[in-house]
Amino acid sequence: MMDTASEADHKLNVFALPSQTSIIFGLIVAVLLGTVFAGSIGPSPTPLWPLAIGLLLLPLRELLARPEREFARYGLSAAGDALDDLQRFVENQAKAIGLRRTPKLVVSSDKRLKQPYTFGTFRHWYIALNHEMAKKMQEDLLNPDVVPQVEAKLVHELYHFKTGDYWQLGYARELLRITFLLMIWAATFLCGLGFLLLIAAPDFVSFDFVEQLNQIETLTPEMREMIIRIMPSQAAIDQVRQKAAEINLSLVINFAVSATLPFVIIGGLLRGFFWPKLWRMRELYADAGVVHTQGDVKPYLSALTGIPLTFMKRYPSVLSVGQETSDKQTRQIKNRIKDQWRKVCEMIKHHPEPPTRIKCVKDPGHVFDPWFITALLVGSLALLLDILLSSPLTLLYVGSWPMHFSTLMIMVIVALSIIPPIVQGRPVWTDLVKIVAFAMILRLGWALLTIGLLVVLLVLAPGVLDQVLAYAVAATAHFAGHSEQLGFDDLTAFVIKAAVLNTAQVFIIAFVLVSSLILVAFLLRRLLTWYSLPHASQRLMKIAYGIIGVEALCVGLAVLPLLTTMLLNPADLLKPITIGVAFLSLIITAISLLLFLRADKQYAMRCPVCGAEISGTYRIGKSCNTCSELLHPWLTVRYKV
Amino acid sequence: MEAAKFLDQPENREAARTISQHVLAEVEPSELEVSVGLIDPLLDMAAQGEMATADSSDEAGGFGGSDLLVMVVVPLVVTVLGDLLVEVGKVGIKEIKEKLEQRKDAKDLILVASSSNVDAVVRHAQSLRGAGRKKELTRALATALLEYLEVE
Numbered sequence: 171m172m173d174t175a176s177e178a179d180h181k182l183n184v185f186a187l188p189s190q191t192s193i194i195f196g197l198i199v200a201v202l203l204g205t206v207f208a209g210s211i212g213p214s215p216t217p218l219w220p221l222a223i224g225l226l227l228l229p230l231r232e233l234l235a236r237p238e239r240e241f242a243r244y245g246l247s248a249a250g251d252a253l254d255d256l257q258r259f260v261e262n263q264a265k266a267i268g269l270r271r272t273p274k275l276v277v278s279s280d281k282r283l284k285q286p287y288t289f290g291t292f293r294h295w296y297i298a299l300n301h302e303m304a305k306k307m308q309e310d311l312l313n314p315d316v317v318p319q320v321e322a323k324l325v326h327e328l329y330h331f332k333t334g335d336y337w338q339l340g341y342a343r344e345l346l347r348i349t350f351l352l353m354i355w356a357a358t359f360l361c362g363l364g365f366l367l368l369i370a371a372p373d374f375v376s377f378d379f380v381e382q383l384n385q386i387e388t389l390t391p392e393m394r395e396m397i398i399r400i401m402p403s404q405a406a407i408d409q410v411r412q413k414a415a416e417i418n419l420s421l422v423i424n425f426a427v428s429a430t431l432p433f434v435i436i437g438g439l440l441r442g443f444f445w446p447k448l449w450r451m452r453e454l455y456a457d458a459g460v461v462h463t464q465g466d467v468k469p470y471l472s473a474l475t476g477i478p479l480t481f482m483k484r485y486p487s488v489l490s491v492g493q494e495t496s497d498k499q500t501r502q503i504k505n506r507i508k509d510q511w512r513k514v515c516e517m518i519k520h521h522p523e524p525p526t527r528i529k530c531v532k533d534p535g536h537v538f539d540p541w542f543i544t545a546l547l548v549g550s551l552a553l554l555l556d557i558l559l560s561s562p563l564t565l566l567y568v569g570s571w572p573m574h575f576s577t578l579m580i581m582v583i584v585a586l587s588i589i590p591p592i593v594q595g596r597p598v599w600t601d602l603v604k605i606v607a608f609a610m611i612l613r614l615g616w617a618l619l620t621i622g623l624l625v626v627l628l629v630l631a632p633g634v635l636d637q638v639l640a641y642a643v644a645a646t647a648h649f650a651g652h653s654e655q656l657g658f659d660d661l662t663a664f665v666i667k668a669a670v671l672n673t674a675q676v677f678i679i680a681f682v683l684v685s686s687l688i689l690v691a692f693l694l695r696r697l698l699t700w701y702s703l704p705h706a707s708q709r710l711m712k713i714a715y716g717i718i719g720v721e722a723l724c725v726g727l728a729v730l731p732l733l734t735t736m737l738l739n740p741a742d743l744l745k746p747i748t749i750g751v752a753f754l755s756l757i758i759t760a761i762s763l764l765l766f767l768r769a770d771k772q773y774a775m776r777c778p779v780c781g782a783e784i785s786g787t788y789r790i791g792k793s794c795n796t797c798s799e800l801l802h803p804w805l806t807v808r809y810k811v
Numbered sequence: 812m813e814a815a816k817f818l819d820q821p822e823n824r825e826a827a828r829t830i831s832q833h834v835l836a837e838v839e840p841s842e843l844e845v846s847v848g849l850i851d852p853l854l855d856m857a858a859q860g861e862m863a864t865a866d867s868s869d870e871a872g873g874f875g876g877s878d879l880l881v882m883v884v885v886p887l888v889v890t891v892l893g894d895l896l897v898e899v900g901k902v903g904i905k906e907i908k909e910k911l912e913q914r915k916d917a918k919d920l921i922l923v924a925s926s927s928n929v930d931a932v933v934r935h936a937q938s939l940r941g942a943g944r945k946k947e948l949t950r951a952l953a954t955a956l957l958e959y960l961e962v963e
Contacts, residue, residue: 285873488848521875
């Protein structure tokens, strides 16, 4: 919130901060593609890499083919000469906002096309409009009172290209769709393959190649000898036969289902909740683009509400007179429930509710989620990732590096999410701790649920537990479909070890996360006082990302592996690979820290214009006490509310 | 036309603005913060016999909807005040107040006026949010009117 009237015009420039759309897109891709790739490089008897390659490339292919499908779906065609003025207007607007190419206007008479929308590939961009709407827009261009309203709508669409969300959404949409299809296909294929192997196994086991050769009368003894020589040895054939004899159809189905079902379920959850959020976020950014471009919120409000701009213009302000809800009203439980219910309903919508959109335009800080929403996002995704990584494809890695992937993911997302409040000059320590605590509570809940189930089975039905664990082992990629070495010698010892390690890890990781994030927050806050950094608008956020990257490297390659090795295999602590990797990452961290301190000495707390020392802590819209130069002007934007 | 006449007088307009704010505060307090500045432009529209229509679409990729409750509340308040005006045969809010003080059926009159217009206004505004809150709107409008016009 702005503190003084003099700062009221300086709004937070959301485009100078990490894009929330890109973060959500990155999360969806990392969860789905990352885990399949991790599973593909493991020692699996089933070749999973084609699945990973398919999941990477098929969405890309679909993204490139999408314009063709959209043209067919709505019967779209090029706007034509009759809409030249509108196309020229779009061209001018595209240039004005710095787009490197102009989207083509395409029109259709299809009644389903009620509102303008954007789509495209990396090289071809389109804005689709209903023909009637396009004609009306072109007519409106002749009326100066309405032009800003038309401009607002078109600039909103153009900003989808400016932010690049059009391809992120296009790719994510296809990734989610293809994950579902490909995993269903993979489950069917694996089950079919297992079934085929099972049918072929008896024949294969009883098949005697030498005897078959001997029955071929046309072969000369020399040829027979030669063929036998190039055949695998009898021992090797016996080994394969033994493996074939051990194939168990139920275990194969168990593997196929356990390997693919988590992807289908988690893909569904991502589609249900994260996908609409991605849509909502992109709309908020496009709205911000409109008010930044027009320097006024009235044309945007007019475009959104349909209230003619002439009526809006009669009043000096249509937003700043807004009053906060009174205490009495907010205290009413009924209203609180209503608000929460509205927020829940909003979670599955493609657009933010109009009040939310207006609120974000009025105070762009609202674009960034409050701590609870970030906690929900981070916690649920980390939990999903933990469950997904416990799937057969990746269980072997998870066994060696428990919770590392999701921990690093939490660290990076929380670090990115604290940049906006730090830029706004808000304290982040408590939010940071609350977010980590929430994620850890979810994780602890999951761990306790699993441990509780193990204990209950151990006490009440040890035989069932033995069977369940055997199935779990058989379901991992390493043993897929085989029934050897599945038993546990000491079930009680296994359950106790699993309980202690899993519970301990939750607390240890929470401690690692909080301490590393506090360090990141401190460095980021300090970074924002580098007022005299040359080209700060282009470099400062890159340095911020660098800080987060180095911290993630240190935690991912030194802190977590060392802690895990200490917990699981203390004897491996002195292995050269363990020490080498940790040492290397610590050296990189130390060098980065030294560079940071050197730059800090050079650029911190100094006015870029007069060189005078700047006192006090950083806050948005802060000016130099000596020359009144606005510090970090690129973090703010001015427009009328 | 009645609404236009009614809104010509500053005190009447102030009454419509205040009542609209009260209704919004009761029905959708979280919207008040962003919508209160739109009341005046909406009153201007109403004064010219125009009414903004809400777009409730949530089509992926589209510009998005405009379903703000204020777009229902303002025309509703103006319509109901216009009806009362016709009923008591006066054009000023003070005169309406005085006239209602003398009538025994004042409360009933307000309650009937509040409830009889909600359906039509919500339908005309094409507001889904309004459609889901007709009862609350009726109740909040009646309460705000009774309070403002000091009818017991």
